[in-house]
Amino acid sequence: xxxxxxxxxxxxxxxxxxxxxxxxxxxxxxxxxxxxxxxxxxxxxxxxxxxxxxxxxxxxxxxxxxxxxxxxxxxxxxxxxxxxxxxxxxxxxxxxxxxxxxxxxxxxxxxxxxxxxxxxxxxxxxxxxxxxxxxxxxxxxxxxxxxxxxx
Amino acid sequence: xxxxxxxxxxxxxxxxxxxxxxxxxxxxxxxxxxxxxxxxxxxxxxxxxxxxxxxxxxxxxxxxxxxxxxxxxxxxxxxxx
Numbered sequence: 001x002x003x004x005x006x007x008x009x010x011x012x013x014x015x016x017x018x019x020x021x022x023x024x025x026x027x028x029x030x031x032x033x034x035x036x037x038x039x040x041x042x043x044x045x046x047x048x049x050x051x052x053x054x055x056x057x058x059x060x061x062x063x064x065x066x067x068x069x070x071x072x073x074x075x076x077x078x079x080x081x082x083x084x085x086x087x088x089x090x091x092x093x094x095x096x097x098x099x100x101x102x103x104x105x106x107x108x109x110x111x112x113x114x115x116x117x118x119x120x121x122x123x124x125x126x127x128x129x130x131x132x133x134x135x136x137x138x139x140x141x142x143x144x145x146x147x148x149x150x151x
Numbered sequence: 152x153x154x155x156x157x158x159x160x161x162x163x164x165x166x167x168x169x170x171x172x173x174x175x176x177x178x179x180x181x182x183x184x185x186x187x188x189x190x191x192x193x194x195x196x197x198x199x200x201x202x203x204x205x206x207x208x209x210x211x212x213x214x215x216x217x218x219x220x221x222x223x224x225x226x227x228x229x230x231x232x
Contacts, residue, residue, distance in 0.1 A: 034232055050231070051158055053224070056208050081231060093232055113232060122231025123158035134159045137228030 001069055001077045003061035005052060007084040010094055019076040019098050026075050030105040031096040032113055038088035040135065043128040050083040050092070053121035057081070064115045068097065071111065072104035079112060081122065111148055117141040152181070152217070156195075157226035160202065163195035178204050178223060179213045195225075203228055 004010075012031055020026050036048050065077040076098040086092060093116065097108035124135040152171045161167050175181035182199065185192040196202065199213055205224040206215050217223065 051161075052231075053155075053157060053226075056205075056224075059208070117232040118229060120231045121157070121226065121229055123227060124230045125158070134227065135230045137230050141232075 001062070001065045001074075003058060003065055003079040003081075005054075005057050005061065005081050005083060007082060009082070009091055010080045012091075012094060015078060015080065015094060015096055019078060019096060023075070025100065026098045027100045028102040028105040029076075029096060029098045030102070030109040031094060032109050033091055034093040034113075036086050036088050036090045036092055040126045040128065043126075043130065045088060045126045045128055047088075047127040048086045048090075049125045049127075049132075050086060051123045051125070052081075052083045057083075057121050060120045061116065064112050064119060067115070068108040068112050072097070072099060072108040074099050074104065074108055077108065077112065079116065081116070081120065083122065114141070114144045114148060118145045152220070153222045154181075154185075155222065155224040155226075157224065159227060160195050160225050164191050173217075175217055177213070177217060178206065178211070178215045181217060181223060182213065201227060 012033055016029055038045055061079045065079055069077050074097055078096040080094040082092055095109050095112040097105045099105040118141055125132055126135055152173050154171050155168050156164050173181055175184055182196050186196050203226050204211055204213055206220050207222050
């Protein structure tokens with residue numbers, strides 16, 4: 001289980017290779033990659049700035065990966081999240097879950113993303129034709145996280 | 152007390168961190184104290200339903216006690232991912 005909070009881009013293929021290196025017991029690796037979109041609501045987005053809480057962010061991501069590892073039989077869990085200035089098309093976030101079977105890997109990857117949206121201290125600021133604006137939290141993200149409490 | 156501000160709270164208050172001399176017993180008391188001190192705090196804390204709070208890096212709410220606490224952070228709901 002490991003997490004990284006960084007300004008640099010990441011390579012999904014290299015991340016998967018690092019998880020599976022020297023192992024033959026992993027049957028499934030599920031990854032999710034989040035990208036900067038060029039639209040926020042109805043407005044064009046030309047750039048994004050991601051602020052975070054150094055120290056606290058790493059702890060929050062480690063806790064999310066640990067919770068996923070406690071809930072499913074994972075052989076590896078990995079979260080990479082970027083901060084700083086980003087452009088449309090740039091990669092923002094990677095979650096990866098490895099397990100003997102696909103079911104646990106799919107669910108754990110989704111669980112980590114859903115908790116990351118509401119529990120990791122990141123704040124997005126978008127640049128639009130009307131100026132820069134802080135992105136509002138979405139009720140849909142709270143709902144996506146809450147459904148794991150019921151199941 | 153070390154106080155941290157993130158995102159638009161940081162921008163409105165004009166600081167990311169400061170040391171505050173306070174006897175505030177709760178987060179709500181601290182918010183009232185800062186808001187009375189200067190307009191920029193009153194503006195930032197005008198709608199506390201839009202503000203989240205962590206005391207000593209644990210998420211809590213405005214009613215939380217500050218007895219024995221060393222750090223308070225104020226920030227909007229998180230928007231990572």
